[in-house]
Amino acid sequence: MAASIAIRLIFFILLFGCVFAFEDDFHEELLVKPMKNGQVYTSFQFTTTWNVSVEDEKSFEHYHLFSKSLGEVLSHYSVQELHLSLTQGLWHYEKWGYPVHDAPPGAELWVWFRPGTENIDQTWTDLINVLSGMFCASLNFLDHRSVVTPHLAFRPTGVTPSHHQRLFAKNIRYATLPNENVCTENMTPWKKLLPCGARAGLTSLLNAYKVYDTSYHSLGVHFRPICMSDDCSVHGVELVQSLAAVFDPTLTSRSQDWSLKKLFARTMSSSCPVASSSIAMVDLSSNFSSPFTLDPLPSREEIALRGRIKVRYAVYEIRDFARNQRVFNLAAKYKSEMSFSANEPPVVHAQRFQTGYGQAKGGVMSLLYNHHPKENIIVNYLEVIPWFCRVYLHTLKIESFDKTVHDISANGTIRKPMHFHYVPGKDRQRPYHLELLLDLPPNSVTRLSFEFDRALLKWTEYPPDANHGFYIGSAVISTVVRTAKHINDTSESFFLRLHTETLLITLPTPDFSMPYNVICLACTVVAIAFGSIHNLTTRQLIGGISCGENAVLV
Amino acid sequence: MEGPKVSYRCNVRQYFNEEMLTYKEATTLSSFDDALEELKLLKENGKYTFVLIPEGEVVDPGDRGYIGRHRSAFLRSSKDLASLVSKISGVMREIFAAEKVIAKAWNTAVGAVHQQADKDSMRALQSQPNGYEITFTLLNPQPSHVRASWNIQEATKRYLSPLLSALHDYTNIKVKSQYLHSTNIGVRPKVDQVGGYALNIDQLPHIINPIEAFLGSHVSNNPNLNFILYIPLRDQSPLFIYNQNGEKVASNAFLSPRWGGFLVHNVRVEENASLPVDVQIDERPVMQVFAAQLRLLLGVSPLHHGLAVEEAPAGNAVITDWELDLWLRSHCLENLASSVATLNSLAQLLEKIGNIVINDDIGREVERAVEQIQISHTALSQGQLRDAYLSSRQAKQFSEKAFFDPSLLELLYFPEDQKFAIYIPLFLPIGIPVVMSVLQSLKYLRKKNKQKME
DSSP states (O other): OHHHHHHHHHHTOOOOOOOOSOSEEEEEEEEEEEOTTSOEEEEEEEEEEEOOOTTOGGGGGBOSSSOHHHHHHHHHTTEEEEEEEEEESOOOHHHHOOOSSOOOSEEEEEEEEOTTOSOHHHHHHHHHHHHHHHTTSOGGGOSTTTOBOOSSSOOOSSOOOGGGHHHHTTOEEEEEETTOOOOHHHHHHHHHTSTTTTTSGGGGGOOHHHHTTSSEEEEEEEEEEEEOSTTSOSEEEEEEEEEEEEEOHHHHSSSOOEEHHHHHSOOBOOOOTTOSEEEEEEEOGGGTTSOEEEESOOSEEEEEEETTEEEEEEEEEHHHHHHTTOOBOOEEEESSSOOOOOOOOOSEEEEEEEEOOTTTEEEEEEEEEEOOSSOOEEEEEEEEEOTTEEEEEEEEEEEEEETTOOOTTSOOEEOOOSEEEEEOOBTTTBOEEEEEEEEEOTTEEEEEEEEEEEOOOOGGGSOSSGGGOEEEOOOEEEEEESOOOOSSOOSSSEEEEEEOOOEEEOOOOOOTTHHHHHHHHHHHHHHHHHHHHHHHHHSOOOOSOOOGGGGSOO | OOOOOOOOOOOOOOOOHHHHHHHHHOOSHHHHHHHHHHHTSSOOTTOOEEEEEOTTOSSOOTTTOEEOSSSEEEEEOOSOHHHHHHHHHHHIIIIISOHHHHHHHHHHHHOOSOOOOOHHHHHSOOOOSSOEEEEEEEEESOTTTEEEEOOHHHHHHHHHHHHHHHHTTTOOEEEEEEEEESOOOSSOOEEOTTSSEEEOTTTHHHHSHHHHTTTOOSSOOSOEEEEEEEOOOGGGOSEEEBOTTSOBOTTOEEEETTTEEEEEOOOOOOTTOOSSEEEEOOHHHHHHHHHHHHHHHHTOOOOOOOOOOEEOOOGGGSSOHHHHHHHHHHHHHHHHHHHHHHHHHHHHHHHHOTTOOOOHHHHHHHHHHHHHHHHHHHHHHTTOHHHHHHHHHHHHHHHHHHHTOHHHHHHHOOOHHHHHHHHHHHHHHHHHHHHHHHHHHHHHHHHHHHHHHO
16 A cells, blocks of 8 residues: 555656746757668647636736637636547557657547546536537547546646645546547647747748658647746746647658758758747767768757667757858768668557457456566556446456567566556446556566446437447556667666557448338338238229220220 | 716816826926826826917927827817817717717617618727626637747737726736637638739638637637637748728728728748748737737727817827726726616516516516616716716616526427317317307397298
């Protein structure tokens, strides 16, 4: 029990962003990370900070850099913290490492409401409707049938009103929409929230044709209250808008070379005039395995310590380039034409499958990997299963294996979760919500599996194209690790959140044309019967002798 | 359709001693007007005082007469009673009660009389029971050249709060502001003769289209009034707005009906100035223009009367007390008329679509609306303007709620044709033998007739 409390404390770690007392500030940042397999990860981050208290509704009336349309929504629905991501494609942890902002395929939204918010469920309903209009996404489907109140997985990332802590714990809502298709219509409203719009600065690179032609892209909006002074006496708010895309330059040409022009089909001629800083960074860690040269030369090089690992970055001050009226086209030229190497998998990652066969029963199996050679890693595993998969908790099995064992169908060491939180689902009302705190031994694979029954839906509940199947959202794994190649953290240990694959399951689906077929068949039978009876009763039957014209049946 | 009936009650009295005292202290008409207001003897919506002052006093309303900021008019008393009475009734009917304005408000809202669209009725927003949102936007398309800032919070407090507090009891107005950077207007100005740039009247409708997307609000259904302060591009300044006669508009602003106002603020950037140039915007002239536009948009229009009377300017208050009364009166009638019209069309809808289901909630809303309409009518006939307005507002809210209830919308789409589609497999095969035998029997009968004829 004591251990569980200690672990809980770890999850309370808050990430403070300390900014000095300005009215408001805007920073734009681009990170380019060439990966060892030839793909290029680009991550844009636009940060707006504003020194108003999130609790003070009066201050959300006059806006400067912060977007008015979003600010109004946040203050009207008493949002303490909001994290929205819209993603297309799956992030491959084994190949790509960890992203800056982790996001599952589809849409994910989690919101902390301010303490004292009355009727949170209603507020959530109103909020998702507004957001779905704002971002042109079907977020309005994140209703009570898919929303849960996570216990440990999602803690506030910003400053919390400490005196309300107990009341606060129930004020979170989390929901995902795994089947959401993300495209330009989501990016256009997202761009509108930026103070420079799409015209100047790094946003001018965001060419929807190119960005949505990638194997992975993710839009994010993250709002949280932060400290504006060192002693945290002044609170402010921070809005981070992120966009990540993984390009594959080797697909279109026979070389590994990339440039901003090649990736985005655009170049940049100015920085955003209202931005306090405008930076592009290139991660040089893959420079050892496949050496490349950068053109133009960076303004400076920086070495950052990322969890005991040194990472070198080439940093460009875009404003310097813009001032000299030069077009900023960052390009990398590789020494050899193609040189790929395999990426070593990150410390923790996971995979999830669907098990079972037939249309009555099914199961879910997750494999959680801990690649750390010596240390145990404690992870929190959150699974939200829609109500139409009726989970049998007694079938939950957690076993761990040595990493070298390949046959995972064998029996391993049975593990008990350190902490266990389960809210059973209710038909058409709420999903199944399972949270487990697991201790992953070093160099191991942990197998977690459970079974469920597939429900038969009412005929109006099937979506259009019901034979496509139904999605189960990603499982969320949150943990604190000591070492990993992570990007925006310099502390000794840092918080990590990963998402697994979504699952597509088929439910027993009726033949929807059947009612009409039945109607047609029944009507035909009735019509045939009617026709013959009608004939029999209305025609005069005169048998036998032919009597000239009178013999005609009438 | 005849307009609403207006009836007046009047009585005549001597001054009270307090009034005489203030009169003796006053030096000008407007100070006397303010002092009378402070006595609070006359402070009531819908009641007006005519103060008759003999000729040759210090405080002289002149031959034309003077209408104060509050609810009094000052006239010079004369022996010619007939002309005095006609003056008083003229001021009463055309200014204080503004019968024409009220009749027009009523008729427009009822929608019974097809009215020629005129500027006054098109300009103002229709009466909104829930309130308005006002957004001030500083549009700076070139933040790399001009770093403009305004203290809009202070400015709205100083220049708009009298108006907001005057309307506070009657409508809910929220004031917000924002900056828009790097967004530009939708038209390219032309070069004018004097070295500046010109926006002609035919270009004005296209200006707001590109910025419109940044102005709406996602949290409120109330209509939004936008006031935009535009700083022209460096290579397009100075920029002036020209009217239809080809003259510069003195205020360099224009008003878009039911939408808001647009003001061009030219900034001088020296050739060799280091960029960006810091510009602090002087709020006073800006807010004066916006306040004047706001008056028009809210429906406090100037009266077109033929009377030779001097009117006290509203000044800082933006709206005078008698204008507020007039606003209440016309909006009250507008609310009542549109509420009645809404209920009528709901009834028509019911008659037209038989299978629509009205649930109890909607029924209750309709009953409440009718009740509030009746209350408002009684209050109006007793001259209680405030109560009448408040219940008319509620009546409008209830009737709209009933009319726009989502449950009505669901049932509106009741596909009759699909029923037939389903029954066609039955009707068609059954119909064929029936039709055939009818034809056969017709043929038989005809043949029989022929045989008889023979």
